[in-house]
Amino acid sequence: MNTSRARIAVLVGVAGLVLMTLVIAPMLMSTFPSILGGSGTMPDCSDSVSEGDEDQSGTASSDIPAEYLELYKEHGKKIGVQWNVLAGVGKRETNHGRSRLPGVQSGTNSAGAAGPMQFLISTWGGKSKIKIPSQFNGYASDGDGDGWADVYNPADAILGAARMLKRNGAPEDLRRALFTYNRAWWYVDQVLALARGYAKDGEVKRPPEADPMCDQTMVDAAQGAVLKKIIDYALAQRGKPYRWGGTGPDAFDCSGVIYMAYRNAGLTIPRTTFVQWPFGVRVKDGDEQPGDLVYFNSGPGTRANSPGHVGLVVSKGKMLEARCTLCGPIKVTSYTNRPGRVGFTRPLDTDSVKKQLERLEQG
Numbered sequence: 001m002n003t004s005r006a007r008i009a010v011l012v013g014v015a016g017l018v019l020m021t022l023v024i025a026p027m028l029m030s031t032f033p034s035i036l037g038g039s040g041t042m043p044d045c046s047d048s049v050s051e052g053d054e055d056q057s058g059t060a061s062s063d064i065p066a067e068y069l070e071l072y073k074e075h076g077k078k079i080g081v082q083w084n085v086l087a088g089v090g091k092r093e094t095n096h097g098r099s100r101l102p103g104v105q106s107g108t109n110s111a112g113a114a115g116p117m118q119f120l121i122s123t124w125g126g127k128s129k130i131k132i133p134s135q136f137n138g139y140a141s142d143g144d145g146d147g148w149a150d151v152y153n154p155a156d157a158i159l160g161a162a163r164m165l166k167r168n169g170a171p172e173d174l175r176r177a178l179f180t181y182n183r184a185w186w187y188v189d190q191v192l193a194l195a196r197g198y199a200k201d202g203e204v205k206r207p208p209e210a211d212p213m214c215d216q217t218m219v220d221a222a223q224g225a226v227l228k229k230i231i232d233y234a235l236a237q238r239g240k241p242y243r244w245g246g247t248g249p250d251a252f253d254c255s256g257v258i259y260m261a262y263r264n265a266g267l268t269i270p271r272t273t274f275v276q277w278p279f280g281v282r283v284k285d286g287d288e289q290p291g292d293l294v295y296f297n298s299g300p301g302t303r304a305n306s307p308g309h310v311g312l313v314v315s316k317g318k319m320l321e322a323r324c325t326l327c328g329p330i331k332v333t334s335y336t337n338r339p340g341r342v343g344f345t346r347p348l349d350t351d352s353v354k355k356q357l358e359r360l361e362q363g
Helices: 002-030 058-063 066-079 083-094 154-166 174-181 185-198 224-236 254-264 273-279 351-362
Strands: 129-131 148-150 281-283 293-296 309-315 318-321 331-334 341-346
Touching: 058 083, 058 185, 066 083, 066 154, 083 154, 083 174, 083 185, 148 154, 154 174, 174 185, 174 331, 224 254, 224 309, 254 273, 254 309, 273 293, 273 309, 273 341
Parallel strands: none
Antiparallel strands: 129 148, 281 341, 293 309, 293 341, 309 318, 318 331
16 A cells, blocks of 8 residues: 555656656746856847848849848848848948949048948958957958958948947937938938838838847957956946936946946046046057047036046047037947047056056956
8 A cells, every 4th residue: 555655656756747847848948047057048140031031122122232132131130220221321332332433342432431331441440351350449340250351341341330330329319320420411311211212111110129149349359358348338328318427327427437337347447537637548649449538628627638528439439428418318429520639548558557457367
């Protein structure tokens, strides 16, 4: 009798274990708990366009070369920007690479732009062709996986353009993103008109949100993990409001977001713009790198040789800034043609920060 009961108990236990396995196994396959070392559902970073993805108009099919149409869709999906907006840029800039004007196939045009998406070489990364991974400041991208970021390669250039639009407001604020790409409102209007013409329904719809893990950070392999923490923290504050004296987590002022970005990397620098300016090592115009600070004679309290506004350089010509209460949210903007710029400094080269870095390395 006892033996029979024991057998029944074993059978019930085995059945329960099998049932639990059937229920839990699919869950484990789709989402790995953190205790198992996973980080949630794996993102879909595929570059391929799904079968039946025929949302382009007849105009798009006839006007855009097949190779380019595929690339616009691939990289638009990967980064999370509208493929037809990318196509509008490509059409307006070089007629999808068909133009034979200077700077499209080789060299640069009179403005210094190059390739089918017409990147300034300085914005691309300082050289037209860059080995990946490498230290560069800009939007240089390897869109075809050959290990090189070539501004004349359509796959690379279109991926770089998608990243540039994404980091300056797309897909939500397309007008701002396109104005950053080419600072003329007539250009913005023309690109959006082209984009609508390329869509089957004549609209510029917001695409599904891409997983951030599918995109590389704005600074790839640029000065290591510490700098990456600084830049990543700063970029994560985009969209938050400006608040004078703010150091987060909900709002920041111009120096406050930089101060907290450095703190996120385990480093302490001065809190205010007026003290950050004399603290860092001066850097020549043109030699600035991600992590450097760029200063302007604007903002409250500005006086001779004491700039009142500061931004964080995140790539060549681009900075993360919290500008003012009425200037909109924290965002990435251009400092190239901003009036009142007085110079750059590099906190990472100061003796104080170098000592902090040594302590961090020692654990």
